[in-house]
Amino acid sequence: MSPLDIAGFSVLLLLGGALCAMLLSRFERMLVPAAFSLATLASLATATAGFLAVLQGTNHAATVAMGLPGLPFNLRLDPLAGFFLVVIGLLSTFVSLYSIGYLRAYLGKRPVTRLVVCYLLFLAGMSLVVLADDAYFFLLAWELMAASSYFLVMYEDEQAANRRAAFLYLLVAHVGAIAILLAFGIMAGLTTGGASFSNYTFDAMRAGALSPGWAAGAFFLAFFGFAAKAGVIPLHVWLPEAHPVAPSNVSALMSGIMLKTSIYGMMRVAFDLLHGFPWWWGGIVLCFGLVSAVMGVLYALMQHDLKRLLAYHSVENIGIILIGLGLSMIFTSFNFQSLAALALVASLYHTLNHALFKGLLFMGAGAVIHATHEKNMEEMGGLIHLLPWTSALFLVGCISIAGLPPFNGFVSEWLTFQALLLSPALPHPLLKLLVPLAASLLALTGALAAACFVKAFGVTFLGAWRGHRKKEQIGEVAFSMRLGMLLAALSCLALGVLPTLVMGWMDTVPLKLCGARIATSAGRFGWLWLTPYSHERASYSGPVVFFGLIAVVAATYLLLHVRRTAIRRAPLWDCGFERITPRMQYTATAFAMPIRRVFGFFFSIREQLELISPQNHPVMADSLHFRLRVRDRFWNWFYEPLSDIAFWIARRVGRLQQGRIQIYLLYSFVTLIVLLAFLG
Amino acid sequence: MTLHPMGIELLQLILLPLLAPAFVGWVKIVKCRMQGRTSPGLLQPYRDIRRLFIKDVVLADNASWIFRVTPYLAFGVILMTAGIIPLISVDLPLAATADIIALVMLFAIVRFFTALAGMDIGTAFGGMGSSREMMISSLAEPAMLMAIFTVSLASSSTSLTQMVSVMANGHFMIRPSLAFSLIAFILIALAETGRIPVDNPATHLELTMIHEAMILEYSGRYLALIEWAGMMKLMVFFSLGIAAFLPWGIAGSGDPLSLLLRGLFFVAKLAVGGVVMVLIETGLAKMRIFRLPEYLGSAFLLATLGMIAFFILE
């Protein structure tokens, strides 16, 4: 069985599962475990297919005579597609496991069949996007993915806010889809200039050559379209709205994988379909990446809703991925193939990592919400005592996303740093100076992300319980949920500790796209040492750090505990103040205050302090109300002008619609004349 | 006879924790002399640590395992860095474990967990300390990276041993870029190790403390470990500065006599560095917290100027 067969089999499994689920909607209690076990299986198959494809490094192609006459579906599984199949398969395996437990809460409260069906279709759609080898099939799969995820976001549709978020998502997704369609149109229509239908296959696009202007047009249309899906700033607005309202397993998939399909699209278009580009394409991608990374994390810092916070972090991480991608494009355009390969691997590695840790974090957030019925982290606290498993696993996710060794987030960020610091090799004087500044912005992003997750973890899990529910009602989540998270956490650790092996496995991808491999240089000193460029340049050893830390900590512990001293538990010292309550803890808002002050320019902040004093005496205040509203400035900067313009145009155009039949006839007449004048 | 590299590794691992309190003691002595006070003596930090180790531990009720793991983790991580930074030799087998960027990230782990521990108890002080610490670090990190990057440009490597050997073997050059990044590095090191003008390690005044606020609830051997780790961190930063900017006399063969000489030379450099730090601390006052962005901005500026100077002038 070739990898493509396995992948096809898994897709068929998913589609068949969706069909059966529709038929079995009567037996929901049975449906959930069955369907998600099936999804787990299919996802494992997908991951296996991708794994094998990358390992073999060859292309597997097939044509399925389905669809419209004369337009068969073309499928292809090459290393790039394989890599993304692994990303999809791996996380969806964990999330499907998790979902078995997660959906139990919904049973009996609302019908889950729709969720199950859309979930399966969503998985199938994502796999098909990656497998498609022609524009037609690609867009079909893209729409399948977009539509099914729209219904998933809409799942709890009785609230107006959810419907609004879902609509926003649909709108942005379709604006993006139109741009992608246009990009493919340019590539298909102008490659050979003919009108033959066979131009729509990716093979034809690869073979053709576009003029530089049209190529740039096609690339940036595609970039815009994919960026809308990926949530690149300033097209990110749908993301913090849609992710919090979707069920958590769906948010995990959307943030973890679906965003990555657009990264896949960008790589496919830039490196595969449009080979050869000037450096400024990469420069622009890099700039978008930087802005997304910094702004994403800054906005994340201001959130109190756990899932909104995670959503903004997706924006940040997409930014980091784009930094690697842009850099790789810059290096490619100057013909530094091995450097380009390094940057590309950094980008891909971060893609994989982000899928895992973001999936883990969303699953963790889902578990917390599941247990506490709260979304606002200001109403949580002290959960580490109540949800020990969840909190430990969530902590792993936090450390990973904050880019701290020895977990996986660090490895990919470190690779990105290395790629950035190799920029002095570039011949362009301005790039030499500016790319290192980009590195400093990446460092800022990393540090802010750490601050943000100190806040997220600290306020949610540490301290004392702040919420309204009784502490005793909160208990650890179901086993399958913990299992899903545990597997994801273990993968995070494995990817962080053994990067050399992973890079050796995925080496065929940069070889195909950039024409160079880095595993030889990266693994020259064995699996223990990661030396991405040369060992004199930089090196890192995940295993040594991990095991060394364990060893040193253990040794210290043992040494100090030769003589056991007693540990006395005591209530918290209250500084002489009598009644210390959980509400006196530092809140998330307070935690973010210094950063809000320093970077105040980027937010539109409205602070209100209301003093309620019965005696009308400011000192004898009875209670204080502090209100804070921090908004994304992009609404004012970008979308409000845009929507104003759109409405302005719409009003103008609306005048054309007079309701009088003569006027409509006049339009037809004028159109006819114009057409005749141009065509005649 | 030459010492096996693993031996030097071990030597460094032992040297750092042992020397660190003495270094802090030395700084205190110089500072007291400068300010016209009598000093407690070089060994006072050792006595402090010992006293804390003997004492019993009092834990708050809702302290979780994070609170208890953090001291060990902080101590362990910083001890690990002692094996990576070349103090008296470049021939370290473990030096390849982390380059300078990874090293910075290792410090970040300590900070991450210390901040979490600050929030674990659930007091307002702990949260405040964590919040401020994270703000400072997020501003310091870009500047740190720029400073490091300038040095790594000169040796086209981020690996510390490589940087030391290239710099120590190259012929003498006036490098404004390195001067700039050295100043930047000093500014950042002061911020990262919580010294004046960023933080005052000697005060428990609630509105000014940052680092102390986070570890307010620690006692007994946990506090001892944290304090000790702090001392080591100060010394590690000095060693890092010495390795990156003034590496002369680090590289050399492994025979014990030369090692001893280099060790003495290293201690001398440390002592001078301590005096410089005292001069800075005596000359400046603690800053208001919201002046810090400007301070760290200046550090970033200097580091960037260093990089620009490298490209423009060298």
Added chain:
Amino acid sequence: MTEELTATLPALLLIGAASLAALSGMPMIVRGVNPRFGQRCATLTLVLAAMAGLGGALVSLLNRSRIVFQLAWPFPFGPAEIGIDPLTAFFSLPILIVALCCSLYALDYWPARDNPRTVRKLTLFFGILVSSMLFVLMARSAGVFLLAWEIMALAAYFVLTTDDHTPEVRDAGTLYLICTHTGTLALFAAFALLKSISGEFTFPGAGSLSAAAPLATAFYLLVLLGFGFKAGIMPLHVWLPSAHANAPSHVSAIMSGVILKIGIYGLVRTLSFFTGIPLWWGMVLLVLGMVSGIAGVLYALGQHDIKRLLAYHSIENIGIITMGIGTALIGASLGSPVLVLLGMAGALLHVLNHATFKALLFLGAGSVIHAAGTREIDHMGGLLRRIPWTAAAFLVGAVAICGLPPLNGFVSELLIYLGFFNGVIDHSGAAAVGLSLAAPALALIGGLAVACFVKVFGVVFLGVPRVPSATVPHEAGGWMRLPMMILAGVCIVIGVAPVAAVPLLDAAVATWYQGPGGYVSLTAVTPLPWITYLAVGLLATALITMLLYRRTLGKSPVTTSATWGCGYLAPDSRMQYTASSFAGALVDLFSGVLCPDRHAPAIKSPFPTRARFESHVPETVLERVYLPVLARVYEKFVPLRRLQNGQVHLYILYTFITLVVLLAIT
């Protein structure tokens, strides 16, 4: 030696005339000089200058001499060159004639005795205006041209706002200044483009540049804009009616008669640079001419302020001239020298003719206003008996402007008509279509002009006074009559003997067009001598008829009595047909274009109360197009005003940003 002398002498005469004209008003700025003496001095100097200049121009035209002087002093934008060629000489004719007449006219019209405050300014700038116009004609490099152009524009502004106590005059002056500077801006851009086309700021020779370059198109459009503002071609004419109406009459005469022609000159001169002119250049001018002509005369019909009315007729005549130039350009693009000759000669002759008869009409209008004390023609009437000389002169002007034989307007319009017919017969395609549409348009213009002047003459001079005026109308003084007579004479001479103008026109056109097809003389293609025969015949017939009438019937007694009032008992002078009612039918017909502003209360009861009817045709283009657009623009640019906020460092910032941008793009 003699050849050189024949070339140099007329040139020196012209330059001398220009310098003398500039100096003419100088005594006025000396504080001690009596203004009366100064005014007489200025007039004398200007007359001398005009004589000298006319002589020089005629000699230069007849010899077809060309000469270029390069001034020795350094000048920004390349060397300063001035030169004389037939085109210059031809355009200086109307200037000199009109300036001579207006200067004489001013002696009685704006006497120093009655206007001690304004006469100094008026006289000084009048001389400078005349001089600067001559220098514009002589300029051969962009720097000199723009310098003279700007002096002309400013001098015109000062003479225009002579009566600067009146708000209307100031408003008119401001509008004029805005328009003329917008035009100048376009010219600056145009000459910059010229530099990038030809490589230097001096004017290239006729037909030395190719019109195919894209820059040439831009140049053409800019020139059209710049000179179009000056000439008052239709959408750019908005400043003209109010400016002409509010200036002193002899200033109106010179503005309408001559300054507009400087715009035409600029257009003619700059278009002469190009060869291989595309067809659409000509078509654009033709269409603009048609629009200006028809709309101008329509607006004129709606007016009842005599000077505004005349001002709109200027637009109409500029339209006719533009049509002539358009025809010439079409000829140039089709390579037809006959078409070029007819179009351009017609346009040039109409330039001269319009200058004379329009100056005559304005001077006449000045006398009328002087006599009646108002500009409102609906308040006049029956002036024929009071001021017969003026009436006669005005009649000559009116006939001439209507293009009726045997006066000069007829000749130039005939040439243009011939051009149209020629083009339609000899060519096909778009050019033929355009030209065949232009002929009826010109006919329409002529017809409407006749209607308009019947209205003017009828209402002003015939009938009985409609409003009892405060002063008894009196005939104009001798210094006012003399120039009118001179101008009427010129009109008649050109009308009766156009052959005299043929060598002048031939010379000017030959200078302009040096394209393929060689040169054709005007005598060869037009039946000009026939006009003379016809005119002489007509005059002779009229004379003979009159003599016979006197001889046979003149003796019979004539009784005069009151007009029969159809039995109505109390006829009143206010029951006469007014100007508004005369034009009413036509104005209604064209109300879509004119948008008249009408206040007509309905009469309801059998015994109506006093009602007041008013009809007024405003400057529609200004009020319906320019002002709303400008208001919108002003509204939209309010944020830009924030840029000027008085903060010093922001101003430095602007400088800084400019610097950085400049550095970045260079």
Added chain:
Amino acid sequence: MSTELVIQLNTLLAAMILLTSFALLVQRRMFAILHIFAWQGFFLGLSTAVIGFATGEHHLYISSLLTLVMKVILLPYILYTLIHKLKIHREIESVMNTPATMLAGIGLVIFSYHLTAPVRQLSTLMTRSTLAVALATVMLGLLMMVTRRHAVSQIIGFLAMENGLFFAATSATYGMPMVVELGVALDLLIAAFIFGIFFFHINTTFDSLDVEQMAKLKEGD
């Protein structure tokens, strides 16, 4: 002294000039600004002397001396007395906040580097690499004028620009002709006196040297 060393020394001085430019940009205290300005003049003079030594262009020594006298002693002294007389030595606020100003400054330095890159490739002078610094000094002086509210600091920005131009002249062509330099020096001196007079006038008119007050002169809406 070897050429290598001279180049390095000059480079170091260029770096110091750049550093002082930035210090001028961010410093708030009036007297500190004056001191930094004097230091900048000092480095400039030193650099001129070093180039003079290396190239054997001896008129550069005179330039150097002139610079030292003018920019280290005379101009700071004049400004110092002015500040004293007008009693304006308090802290002054700038229009932009400090980090933003610094970032803008860094951007300008990079921009200057970008601009002078072609010159650097063409020139064979040993001072060619400092041209970017010179241009950056001009730009930063201009930026200082933009960001400061106070007339005195704007003037110092102006003088810093002049320093940059002087440095550009020495690094692009090994100095201007002597006559020009003397003329410029004289101009500067006169400028300083004229500024002094202006300050007095502004001060008496607005009772402040804050140029924001001058917004009152704006034509009203």
